[in-house]
Amino acid sequence: MNILTGKISKVSVNGNLTLLDIDVAGENFKAILIENPDKVEFLREGKEVSVMFKETEVVIGKKVEHAISLRNRLLCTIKSITKGPLLSKLRLEHMAGEIGSIITSNAVESLQLVEGEEIWAMIKTNEVTISE
Amino acid sequence: MIRVSVNKMLKAQDSEFNLQIDCTIQSGEIIGLYGDSGAGKTSFLRIMAGLMTPDSGKVLVGGNRWFDRKGRVNLKTSKRSIGYVFQENALFPNMSVRRNLLFAVDETHQMESLDRIVELTQLERLLERMPNSLSGGQQQRVALARAMVREPQVLLLDEPLSALDHNMRSSMQDIILKSQRELGFTCILVTHDMSEIFKMCHRVFSLREGNIVKRGTPYEVFSENRSGGKFSFTGEVIDIVKEDVIYIVTVLIGSQITKVVADESEASNFAKGDRVLVSSKAFNPIIQKIPGT
Numbered sequence: 001m002n003i004l005t006g007k008i009s010k011v012s013v014n015g016n017l018t019l020l021d022i023d024v025a026g027e028n029f030k031a032i033l034i035e036n037p038d039k040v041e042f043l044r045e046g047k048e049v050s051v052m053f054k055e056t057e058v059v060i061g062k063k064v065e066h067a068i069s070l071r072n073r074l075l076c077t078i079k080s081i082t083k084g085p086l087l088s089k090l091r092l093e094h095m096a097g098e099i100g101s102i103i104t105s106n107a108v109e110s111l112q113l114v115e116g117e118e119i120w121a122m123i124k125t126n127e128v129t130i131s132e
Numbered sequence: 133m134i135r136v137s138v139n140k141m142l143k144a145q146d147s148e149f150n151l152q153i154d155c156t157i158q159s160g161e162i163i164g165l166y167g168d169s170g171a172g173k174t175s176f177l178r179i180m181a182g183l184m185t186p187d188s189g190k191v192l193v194g195g196n197r198w199f200d201r202k203g204r205v206n207l208k209t210s211k212r213s214i215g216y217v218f219q220e221n222a223l224f225p226n227m228s229v230r231r232n233l234l235f236a237v238d239e240t241h242q243m244e245s246l247d248r249i250v251e252l253t254q255l256e257r258l259l260e261r262m263p264n265s266l267s268g269g270q271q272q273r274v275a276l277a278r279a280m281v282r283e284p285q286v287l288l289l290d291e292p293l294s295a296l297d298h299n300m301r302s303s304m305q306d307i308i309l310k311s312q313r314e315l316g317f318t319c320i321l322v323t324h325d326m327s328e329i330f331k332m333c334h335r336v337f338s339l340r341e342g343n344i345v346k347r348g349t350p351y352e353v354f355s356e357n358r359s360g361g362k363f364s365f366t367g368e369v370i371d372i373v374k375e376d377v378i379y380i381v382t383v384l385i386g387s388q389i390t391k392v393v394a395d396e397s398e399a400s401n402f403a404k405g406d407r408v409l410v411s412s413k414a415f416n417p418i419i420q421k422i423p424g425t
Contacts, residue, residue: 084376
């Protein structure tokens, strides 16, 4: 599990859905929850929260030129690549902290990822869990 | 409704602490008491049963005063409408199951409910057996039936299932839940088993050194303010295997075997037998109708 800390900067509510904007080391992160701030005390602007997402949900992009729906994008440096027969684990460095990403070894090869290079780590809004 | 507000100085081996219980329990609720040993869980049950006398306070059950220090009321155990089941059953070894149950009957109208309770606890075919010829689970079913014969308002369960294996425990839980629905008693259950709490209890009181430090639904008490984990279950780790760069953790949830992918940093925290909370955001699970249903 990747765990970053951030501060809630905006709370948008529609019925039982809440979309949070979270400032994570200067980057705008978004998370959607089935939750209502009336019932969950810590879903407030200015609250410090943990932002969590699984390694397997971190998408890696390189020189992305087309528009993309993924809202959470962090420009990272690849610290290390551990390659397995099918899956590989990347350790990524960002100002917000270290992030792990698990992608197929096939993807590592076709993107020609190497240690030290800059890439985009991206996480879908609905894959982000928030905790106090 | 039950209203408890009592104080009792408790002396443990090398410490002393004040048991301070202040709570309201709705009629028909199943309440879980959770906490380390020595936190005061069994003392709470003993106070309800009249086996321990508080230093001060009141115990009111359905408008009746069971205990009132100031009013000098302290109903004897036999006058309180309770059933009590312990971890170790206390059946009469020289009496058949039937006679063990009949022994608890003290009013004729209870004879009528006896058949119903025998059926609920699935003891029909064991009535003539002696306790020592029964398995642990069967003995606990007899103990439960005996505790329910008097149609108590309050059923006190002190880890009655902890010595049973998983399948037996699960079927006992079902029996207690069904009995509660049919008979309508209020139940206070001492347990260490997280999955038991999630399955059985409407609310949990988490006790520490004699105080209720947390109370709420099992989810509120144990999910630690994690938001968005709408799809969540408790289970037991039964296997951890490294595959490639990931770990596959096998978790037994109820009687279902599930597999969860974990990173090394997580997997290294787990050992076989650990109780874990498995959760996912409500967005991820795929739901499909089962054909033919």
